[in-house]
Amino acid sequence: MEKIKPILEKLKEWRNDMARKEGLPLYRIFQNKTLEDIAEIMPKNKEELLDIKGIKERKFEKYGRDILDLIKGGDVIDSSPMAQNGKEEKPYTVSRYLDLINNKLRDCNAKVLGEISSLDIREKYLFFSVKDKEDESLLNCFMWTNDYEICGIQLKEGLEIIIGGFPDIYKPQGRLSFRVSTVELVGEGALKKAYEKLKKKLEDEGLFAIERKKPIPEFVQKIGLITSETGAVIHDFLNNLGKYGYQIKFFNSRVEGQIAVKDLISAINYFQDKDIDVLVIIRGGGSLESLQAFNNEVLVRKIADFKNPVMCGIGHDKDISLASLTADLMVSTPTAVAVALNKSWDEAISSIKIFEKDIIYRYQEALSNKKRKIEILTQELGERSNFIFKRFKNAKNRLMNKLTELGFVLENTKKDLNQSLDLIFTRIKDGLREVKKYLERAEEGLKNINPERQLKLGYSIVSINGKIIKSVKEVSKNEKIDIRVSDGRIKSQVEEIINNK
Numbered sequence: 001m002e003k004i005k006p007i008l009e010k011l012k013e014w015r016n017d018m019a020r021k022e023g024l025p026l027y028r029i030f031q032n033k034t035l036e037d038i039a040e041i042m043p044k045n046k047e048e049l050l051d052i053k054g055i056k057e058r059k060f061e062k063y064g065r066d067i068l069d070l071i072k073g074g075d076v077i078d079s080s081p082m083a084q085n086g087k088e089e090k091p092y093t094v095s096r097y098l099d100l101i102n103n104k105l106r107d108c109n110a111k112v113l114g115e116i117s118s119l120d121i122r123e124k125y126l127f128f129s130v131k132d133k134e135d136e137s138l139l140n141c142f143m144w145t146n147d148y149e150i151c152g153i154q155l156k157e158g159l160e161i162i163i164g165g166f167p168d169i170y171k172p173q174g175r176l177s178f179r180v181s182t183v184e185l186v187g188e189g190a191l192k193k194a195y196e197k198l199k200k201k202l203e204d205e206g207l208f209a210i211e212r213k214k215p216i217p218e219f220v221q222k223i224g225l226i227t228s229e230t231g232a233v234i235h236d237f238l239n240n241l242g243k244y245g246y247q248i249k250f251f252n253s254r255v256e257g258q259i260a261v262k263d264l265i266s267a268i269n270y271f272q273d274k275d276i277d278v279l280v281i282i283r284g285g286g287s288l289e290s291l292q293a294f295n296n297e298v299l300v301r302k303i304a305d306f307k308n309p310v311m312c313g314i315g316h317d318k319d320i321s322l323a324s325l326t327a328d329l330m331v332s333t334p335t336a337v338a339v340a341l342n343k344s345w346d347e348a349i350s351s352i353k354i355f356e357k358d359i360i361y362r363y364q365e366a367l368s369n370k371k372r373k374i375e376i377l378t379q380e381l382g383e384r385s386n387f388i389f390k391r392f393k394n395a396k397n398r399l400m401n402k403l404t405e406l407g408f409v410l411e412n413t414k415k416d417l418n419q420s421l422d423l424i425f426t427r428i429k430d431g432l433r434e435v436k437k438y439l440e441r442a443e444e445g446l447k448n449i450n451p452e453r454q455l456k457l458g459y460s461i462v463s464i465n466g467k468i469i470k471s472v473k474e475v476s477k478n479e480k481i482d483i484r485v486s487d488g489r490i491k492s493q494v495e496e497i498i499n500n501k
Contacts, residue, residue, distance in 0.1 A: 008039035025266045109166040143180040151183040152297040160186040182258040191288045213328040214309040218344040224276040225250045226267040240338035244345040255283035260293035268302045278309045282334035285315030294321035313337035456486045
């Protein structure tokens with residue numbers, strides 16, 4: 001990009017000169033992309049130049065040799081036969097020679113004052129003549145209908161006007177005419193009359209009505225800016241914008257005189273599909289003549305129909321431009337536009353500072369209240385703590401007294417228990433002695449009634465199958481019996497039973 005920058009700047013300067021000479025907006029000469037492609041490709045001949053998008057045969061015939069001269073030598077040079085090394089070249093064709101003349105005639109771009117002497121308005125263009133009131137000199141004029149409509153002036157014979165454009169030879173007839181791009185009324189009186197007439201018309205249509213105006217959004221960030229890149233206006237506007245992160249899309253446009261109308265309309269058309277919050281149109285003050293572009297009906301209707309809010313800051317002394325009256329917000333100067341855009345942000349910052357102070361004050365107040373409450377709670381906590389500690393101390397003393405009393409009780413209980421144990425043990429011993437004596441007597445009694453003792457005295461015990469026989473009825477003859485004596489048993493068999501009864 002750095003490499004192509006010098007030639008690109010020269011191409012843009014050349015385009016600016018051509019636009020001024022022909023009274024055309026810049027894009028009608030060449031669009032920026034086309035110039036960038038030329039600077040990057042650096043074409044060396046007609047074929048290479050025609051390969052670039054945006055350049056066709058007609059464009060080449062008008063501007064091609066100027067561009068090639070710029071690329072070769074850095075400046076546009078005279079391409080006439082006598083200027084090329086001072087020697088005669090082969091003859092031109094009629095068409096080529098007329099093209100050469102027309103290219104040179106564009107340098108004669110001018111404004112001409114005269115009175116309309118004839119007028120022929122057709123569908124796509126119009127012919128008229130203007131004459132000099134002093135010597136009846138006549139200039140034939142040609143104008144495209146779209147340029148005529150943009151001017152917003154109704155031509156009629158006898159009307160004194162100022163036309164802007166350049167001379168041009170119409171090749172099929174070899175006729176010289178003045179190609180008109182702008183028409184202006186002559187004199188402040190005529191301008192004032194046209195201004196008042198158009199103002200009433202637009203006012204009757206409601207274009208200035210408050211109810212149709214769109215509100216300017218709060219906290220604007222995306223701005224579409226239309227003004228001239230030269231002069232103090234744009235600097236005043238940018239210098240007075242606050243540091244609020246604005247995103248500015250800029251369109252460089254002429255803002256002086258009738259010739260600025262096309263630029264301004266092109267600028268508004270450019271922003272139609274752009275993502276912006278508000279469109280800003282600004283210029284400095286001036287006379288009614290210099291403000292003609294902003295009193296143009298086509299421009300005013302473009303502003304009225306624009307999708308986003310439009311702000312106009314056009315300096316004026318007494319006559320407010322119709323563009324300003326139509327805009328959604330009208331202020332007196334470009335600086336005032338910046339101030340209006342800053343307003344919501346400034347108020348927000350101011351509100352934030354107020355809120356900040358209020359928050360700090362409320363915080364300090366809340367902190368003070370909490371501090372006081374903490375002090376009160378601390379005092380109450382201290383008092384309650386002292387009360388609790390005092391009660392705890394009293395409880396502790398009572399507990400110690402009870403423990404001391406319990407110690408005495410336990411000690412006495414221990415003594416009583418020991419005495420009781422001694423008494424119990426004594427009584428147990430006495431009881432055991434009694435039990436021993438009883439057992440000894442029982443033993444003696446058992447000894448006396450022990451069957452074995454009877455057996456030792458010569459008695460015996462007879463049984464059958466472990467059952468003691470107490471009667472002869474309990475045995476049968478030949479039945480086996482068991483006879484137990486003191487030193488053993490005798491097995492025997494009943495041979496005879498003798499019943500004593």
